[in-house]
Amino acid sequence: MLELYDTTLRDGNQGEGVSFSVEDKLLIIKALDRLGIHYIEGGYPGSNPKDMEFFKGAKSLQLQQAVVVPFGSTRHPRYQPGEDPNLLALLDTGARTVTIFGKSWELHATDVLRVTAQENIELIESSVRFLVENGREVIYDAEHFFDGYDDQPDYALQTLKAAAQAGARCVVLCDTNGGRLPLEIQEGVRAVIAEIGLPVGIHTHNDAGMGVANAILAVQAGAAHVQGTFNGYGERCGNANLASIIPTLKLKLGIDCISGEGLNQLTETSRLISELANLPHDERQPYVGSSAFAHKGGMHIDAVRKNSRTFEHIDPELVGNEQRILISDQAGKSAILKKIERRYPNYDKNSPEVIALFDRLKEAENEGYQYEAADASFELLTRTLLDGYQPFFDLLGFRVIIEKVKDHGIRSEATIKVMAPDGEVEHTAADGDGPVNALDSALRKALERFYPSLQEVHLTDYKVRVLDTQAGTGAKVRVLIEASDGREYWGTVGVSENIIQASWEALTDSLEYKLYKDSRET
CATH class of the missing domain: 3.30.160.340 (Double Stranded RNA Binding Domain)
Known part of the structure; x- marks a missing residue:
């Protein structure tokens, strides 16, 4: 079975504008576990106290199937494995599976680590072996593998063989710079599978807009482990988006990587992660964006009303999404009929009610x-x-006061009077950060006495x-x-x-x- 490995909480958390608290991470882990993700990379315990706190909290989670994985690097050249703070921090998490990355590109060994090519191979071998001997299952991320393979294929393969011989369970080929093209990825994966007797994984970035395509072609070439982030969060242009990879694997390639019930939670999970990241949800995302199955043109709407397959590549409900009909000046009576047919099944395009609604919408859009x-x-x-x-309520009137006092900020106050259906009148006032915020606060203050659910x-x-x-x-x-x-x-x-x-x-x-x-x- 294909393994799904989520790195939203580590690689995704490195994206610009993305920041998850410990509490956010624990909520996301539970959501990803319900979805059916196999491995969840939680963070880099050797880098900051927050990640160490997170791993302590993660131990108490009752997960159905997901394995929470700490992430680290091969040992520092000046330390032996048993003295290396990074490797010891991985052990201290208590996790049974750990992921470490090492250098596959000789350029990085010599110019970044400042070691020889052979010393880099020894760093990889000794680090993996140390973790395995301490009872850990090791997933080895071959950083910059495809760039290294393009530059010096023999050396790149040697680094993988060092990890394999030391006892790694899986080697993951990383397009860390995100600049490789799909056929290059496919060629590299096939070459590794022919040389390495271990499961091979794929980890792609999106700097050339190929992240998802590269991951899919890697699977078609034989990769048995796929890494990515939800909503494509990650450094620079982001990582391959699991919200696109998962349904493509299951629905297009027939790979049973997730249950149908889990797939149905995909849109909900994607939105939850956007919310916890405090970022707007990308509504143009494939599969999970609200625009993914939205129809605006009149001819398109007429066609999907007759047969949704005409302009929808999958049933949106399979991924927990829904079809949307956009009412605009490009839409005709068919669009309106499609929009209302669930509640008004007996109307057709020539019904007086539909015509009246059509005319009112055209008038409103003209305004x-x-x-x-x-x-x-x-x-x-x-x-x-x-x-x-x-x-449920009638507005009797409102007033907004905006006051600027010298040497002080701007003050906004809204006064409002509304009437409930029983005739009772509520007259309230509220301050706000601005006039709209003040209006919102005053309106809620007036209505929540009648309708407490508005507090939600x-x-x-x-x-x-x-x-x-x-x-x-x-x-x-x-x-x-x-x-x-x-x-x-x-x-x-x-x-x-x-x-x-x-x-x-x-x-x-x-x-x-x-x-x-x-x-x-x-």
């Missing part, structure tokens, strides 16, 4: 509204027009776009807001010449949708 990223606003609009939906909602993104730049400061703006209650994400939109009013529309839709969603679930 500057855009529903591609605002499914929640579209849902509320549809319910209002087709079902006579009544909102938090804004995850806020975007403003100027629609007619020639109008200067009087231009109309569109505000897009993304919100989440910890289980789902939704988008809302507002448009106005006044940014506060546009923000208000998107904010109220966001909270209204939460209440509508909760009522639908009960």
Whole structure:
């Protein structure tokens, strides 16, 4: 069976803007274990106290199948194996499997380690042997293997043979600079398999945009172990993305590397890791991005409505994703019908209700509204027009004060008055970091007494776009807001010449949708 090895918590954590706390790492390990990952690289215990703390915490996890692996390097030239702090730190974690990397490229041995080619081979052999003799299973990462193989193939192979003879369980060929092309990777993997009697793995980076392709071709050439990170996090341009590799292996190549149940959690896991990294989820990612199965053009939408295979290479539900129909000025009545057919199965393109909704959407888009990223606003609009939906609250008025005091910062305060369906009025005020934050705080303060579930909602993104730049400061703006209650994400939109009013529309839709969603679930 093909082994999946995740290095998000180590290699991914080295990416620009990525930082995981110890608590984040433990949550990610549990998610990756549920998914079905075989090995999870937790960090570099010889490099910092945080990683040592992490390995202590990881011991208490009750994992179903995943093995948590510490990462380190071959010994330093001035130390014998039993004296090397890095190797001793690996043993101190108590992990039964450890990963170490060594130099496969003579250039790195002479110019980086400042040792001879033969001394580098001795570093590899003695380090692996020391760990094996101390009861550890060793995965050996051959750093810069493909560059070394291109430069001096015999020497690169000698470094692998040193690790194999010392007792390594698996040798992993690394395209550390990420610049090699797929056929070069395939040739190198085949050459190693012919020479080394061990399982061979692959570890690729994405500096030439080939990370995933290189990993896939390595597997087709015989690699039995694949390393990568979720969402492609990693140094420079990142690592090969496991969220693309895993479904490609299982669904395209028929390799049973993960269960169907695990595969169904792929999108959820990818989003969780984005959230814990405190980075926007890349919605254009294959398989797990919200755009992966999104359709905008009218002809495309008409086709997928008749047969989804016409414009979808897999069933999105297999990876825990979903088909999305984008309502825009390029979409016709078929797009609207596809969007609403689950709730309104008896309508067709000529139904008066569909025509009325189509006309209203065209009018709204002419005013500057855009529903591609605002499914929640579209849902509320549809319910209002087709079902006579009544909102959970009415705005009676709001006021925003922005005050600048000399030698002090800017102060924002919002006062708001809303009425619940039973006629009860709530009048509240709140401060904020800015006018929109103050409005949000005041609105929540007013509504949470009636609807406590709104405490679950938090804004995850806020975007403003100027629609007619020639109008200067009087231009109309569109505000897009993304919100989440910890289980789902939704988008809302507002448009106005006044940014506060546009923000208000998107904010109220966001909270209204939460209440509508909760009522639908009960």
